[in-house]
Amino acid sequence: MQKVMITGATGLLGRTLYKTLKHEFAVVGTGFSRATAPILPLDLADQQAVITFLELHKPTVLIHAAAERKPDVCENSPQQTIALNVAASEFLAKECAKRNIRLLFISTDYVFDGQDAPYYESATPNPLNLYGQTKQQAEQAVLNASPLHTIIRVPVLYGDVTSLNESAVTVIATQLKQDDQTSHDNWAIRYPTHVEDIAFTLRDLLIQPEALGGIFHISDSQAMTKFDMACVMADILGYPSELLTPQGKPTQTAARPYNCALADSRLKPLGIAYSRDFKAAVGDIINGATNK
Ligand SMILES: NC(=O)c1ccc[n+]([C@@H]2O[C@H](COP(=O)([O-])OP(=O)(O)OC[C@H]3O[C@@H](n4cnc5c(N)ncnc54)[C@H](OP(=O)(O)O)[C@@H]3O)[C@@H](O)[C@H]2O)c1
Numbered sequence: 587m588q589k590v591m592i593t594g595a596t597g598l599l600g601r602t603l604y605k606t607l608k609h610e611f612a613v614v615g616t617g618f619s620r621a622t623a624p625i626l627p628l629d630l631a632d633q634q635a636v637i638t639f640l641e642l643h644k645p646t647v648l649i650h651a652a653a654e655r656k657p658d659v660c661e662n663s664p665q666q667t668i669a670l671n672v673a674a675s676e677f678l679a680k681e682c683a684k685r686n687i688r689l690l691f692i693s694t695d696y697v698f699d700g701q702d703a704p705y706y707e708s709a710t711p712n713p714l715n716l717y718g719q720t721k722q723q724a725e726q727a728v729l730n731a732s733p734l735h736t737i738i739r740v741p742v743l744y745g746d747v748t749s750l751n752e753s754a755v756t757v758i759a760t761q762l763k764q765d766d767q768t769s770h771d772n773w774a775i776r777y778p779t780h781v782e783d784i785a786f787t788l789r790d791l792l793i794q795p796e797a798l799g800g801i802f803h804i805s806d807s808q809a810m811t812k813f814d815m816a817c818v819m820a821d822i823l824g825y826p827s828e829l830l831t832p833q834g835k836p837t838q839t840a841a842r843p844y845n846c847a848l849a850d851s852r853l854k855p856l857g858i859a860y861s862r863d864f865k866a867a868v869g870d871i872i873n874g875a876t877n878k
Pocket residue numbers: 593594595596597598599600616617618619620621628629630631650651652653654655670692693694695740741742743744754
């Protein structure tokens with residue numbers, strides 16, 4: 587049986603990866619500041635601790651989901667971001683290669699500049715902000731470390747949250763609850779993708795490991811601006827969407843790409859295609875979080 591180690595198992599994606607994959611594989615999850623049993627603490631900046639962990643748990647696969655993924659935090663803390671997103675990823679990739687452990691590195695659509703969508707797996711990255719640059723550098727280091735390793739690029743994620751603020755999608759519901767007359771970006775086009783669909787896709791890939799290696803794109807297909815998402819969430823919450831204002835220009839600190847649609851040429855031939863209705867799925871999350 588494969589033994590799958592998951593870094594970032596206390597995070598938005600990692601929690602659902604852990605919950606989903608444990609039904610099929612032996613799974614060991616690691617976190618950092620939020621790690622509580624059964625998730626084990628592991629500081630990825632501590633190289634000796636990483637080696638000791640790999641030697642002790644002997645995973646056959648490592649899904650590396652830990653990262654600093656908020657673009658504005660990355661710009662404000664470049665050293666910590668480079669240490670976690672690049673240096674720790676490169677070290678993990680090399681240590682996994684030495685032990686024949688397959689590394690699946692979770693990357694992002696932000697490696698692209700958003701000017702020439704859709705992007706296939708072979709498209710040339712050109713990140714606009716430090717977050718995207720660190721993920722692109724890590725991708726390169728991971729691919730250089732071993733032909734066994736795989737890059738998994740995903741777009742903006744949503745799913746079960748510890749609070750609605752945790753995801754860049756459901757944070758919009760918090761904004762609406764505080765003020766029903768808010769403004770939202772109507773410029774950048776995004777493809778919100780449910781973390782469970784990422785987990786199902788990785789589960790199916792791990793069942794046929796000969797298909798792994800190189801770069802995969804996983805994305806849902808509904809094109810939406812944050813303003814579109816806000817209108818859907820206003821409807822769910824019972825607020826009039828006519829009170830919302832569409833913003834034509836991005837206002838965040840870190841530059842954002844316009845449209846990074848991730849095109850897939852590898853999953854569909856393998857019979858892997860997960861998708862879900864955004865309104866129904868985000869409604870379940872908002873109502874679940876409200877009832878907690
Ligand atoms: N969320 C998105 O919309 C999105 C979009 C595209 C790509 N991605 C990529 O998907 C992956 C997962 O993202 P996410 O949204 O699940 O991230 P997240 O919720 O912010 O979680 C980050 C994880 O990294 C861990 N971590 C932070 N510093 C660490 C350290 N020094 N050592 C070990 N672990 C550390 C955190 O542990 P603690 O919380 O326990 O400290 C947490 O488990 C990332 O690679 C991200 O770049 C995410």
